[in-house]
Amino acid sequence: MNMKKYFAVILFSVFSVFAFSAELSFFLGDNTDLKFDGEEYKEPRLKQSEAFSALAKIPFNKKGTTFLFLEASLSHSYEKIFGDHENSENEFIADLNVLKFSSIMECSAGKFFLDAGRLFLPDLSQSVFAQSLDGASAQFSASWLDVSAFGGYTGLLNLKNISIMNSSGYEWTPDDENDFYDFCAPYIAGGVKISFPYLLFNQTISLEGLGFWDTEGPADSPKDEDNRFYGTLRLDGPLAPMLFYGLSGTASSTDFSDFGFLGRANISLFPDFKSSSVTISASYASGDRGPFVPFIGFTQITACLSADEPIYSGISKAGLFASIVPIDKLYCAVGGDAVFLDRDDNAFDYYGFQVYGNAKYYLFSDLALTLFASHFSGDSSDSSRTEIALNAVISF
Template sequence: MKKSIITTALVSLTLAAFAADFGGTFTNISKFADQTPDDGLKLDQKDAVSLWFSTPFGSSDANNFLIMGTYQFERNFGIEKTIQYVDLDTARVIYNVSDLTLTAGRFFCADMTGRIYAQNGDGVSVTYALPSFNVTAYGFYTGLLNSQTTTILDPEFSADPDKLYDMCPKYFAGGLKACLPGLMGEQSVSAEGIFTTKLSGTANTRAYAEAQLSGPLTNNIYYDVTGAFGFSKYDEGDFEMSNLSVANLNFYPPLNAETSIGLSAVYASGEQGPFKPFVGFTSSTAVESIDEPEYTSLAKAGINASVKPVRNLLLLAGADAVFDAKDDSIEYKGFQYNAKINWQIVSDVLASAGITQYFDSDISDNNKTSVTIKAVISF
């Protein structure tokens, strides 16, 4: 009996070894940008190498293990600073049993807005999925993440750029997400709750309740509208309520080239009515200005477009009007635009180039131009 078990195990390991895959990427990013109001464009050069390994296990390729790590060298000529880091980007197992999917380890997770919680975490996610209903529960610990690559909004913490691996502040983050696809015709209704709390240092608790309605309006027009209420408490203060609202409308013209045109709007509350300034959990740049504000006390309305004229070329462009929403008088703040081209030269070589510019209506020192050239070689 023992011999049979050992033989079966060896066969399974041998099959997994033959199915295993591995590879990596070299990434070069040259960014010329305004870093201070008066110095003009300065080069921020980043070079990175990533390695990954993946192998299935069990009877299905859907059950698999993936690990990936990265080393990056950065030289910022604007501040005359060299920054290096090593990171374990991913180390996770996915296991499927009937309608259940279990993911455990270090992996990426994002909330429905993509602007509140969007980062790696060390933890577990469980999804139960049926055609008419799906629900996901997840929980993460942040204290082992590298703060050079994951930025958590915490007034007590700032990453040490001289460290290869500087651990993030210790938080627990957990959530529950449910979706009813096709509940009203082809419209889907989703809801998500997120709770985060600091495990050491000054108390910092944040919770979010989100609801989303999405679906097609016609065969080629799709929309999604998401509202999120935030509840935050810092130290001995009272709980404060805030709001983040996001709306998107996307049109896919029936053309030979793959094309899309989109409209978007974002509101992150300031001091309006019962609301206080919105605070997310993961740092997320809202405006490409010198001060790079988070999603708080502002609003944006924008348009974007993408077109794929040939199989290996993608063109993207977008523009936003930015509004100051610090108090009840929401005022025009500035304008930003971006344009980018992605070129898949061959299957293993990708090149891209892009430009972003922001023009402030009041403070010219906040104006910013960024030009980025990127190349990725896979092996």
């Protein structure tokens, strides 16, 4: 018993030393979002939410190359549809967004990065996988080569903050939702990525492979019969001074006999004027056309701002985006896209046009205000949507 107390005192003392050296940050946010579906601007949907987030970085050595990083959040939201007195919802969510042990090791050839715990990882295409998972990742980075790999599990994540689709493109939700926390559908996830920076004429070539396998978990979710695999090739680099491009193609499959396809392209100009930028972009996610089957990602990511909130499947869009910092502490951006649906084997159907803009102003160094507005004018009035959102975040 005395020995146990002795070790407990040692562990507490060590933890206290590390805790006192921790870097702590806190954020308090308030968001008001108003959506009008249809063209008549009646019975808007109001969502009011408040969130508190805490971030901590606890170093384990003097250089700070080995550390523990965590991000925890507690949020509340109230959602109400005007005109429907019985349709309102209060929800509280508690989550551990990130909890990882990280280590950075340098050698003559480059740097090694090791992470283990709850991580956030995006994929190359930015449309397949962009979420947290519980697992580990390793990366080697040098001037001419960047290689990384990860593996993890999704079944312990909070469904209230993460949307995972099955192989048919549908998100599973439990019949009886719990307060604060619901477990996600369980999958084993793994991936490998390799990049060759500035390989030829300052162009970077990147390749990535991803796999997702259905497994068991605490959630009572139905079994997903199909495993999913993705392969991405991306090229990016400068075309001229201040002019850059990005081009990527992603193939998806469940059995390596039928394939879906996602293509993305953009050209960006960064003129030497008030930190401004102009980007022309286009994307295409295959439907059931020609040699392709519908492309289905893993994380549910909305492809446009319509009331239907479609995913990247059987849809294409092209548009223009511009941003500028007109005065100190003020960031402004506007954009617009034409959107088309891949509904049959004959032609693409015009779906609608969206315009959007946002302004972010740092009233003080620790207080930021953001105003966002958008309008989607659909070919059908049922898909039209107008949205206005105001967000305030204070850090301390």
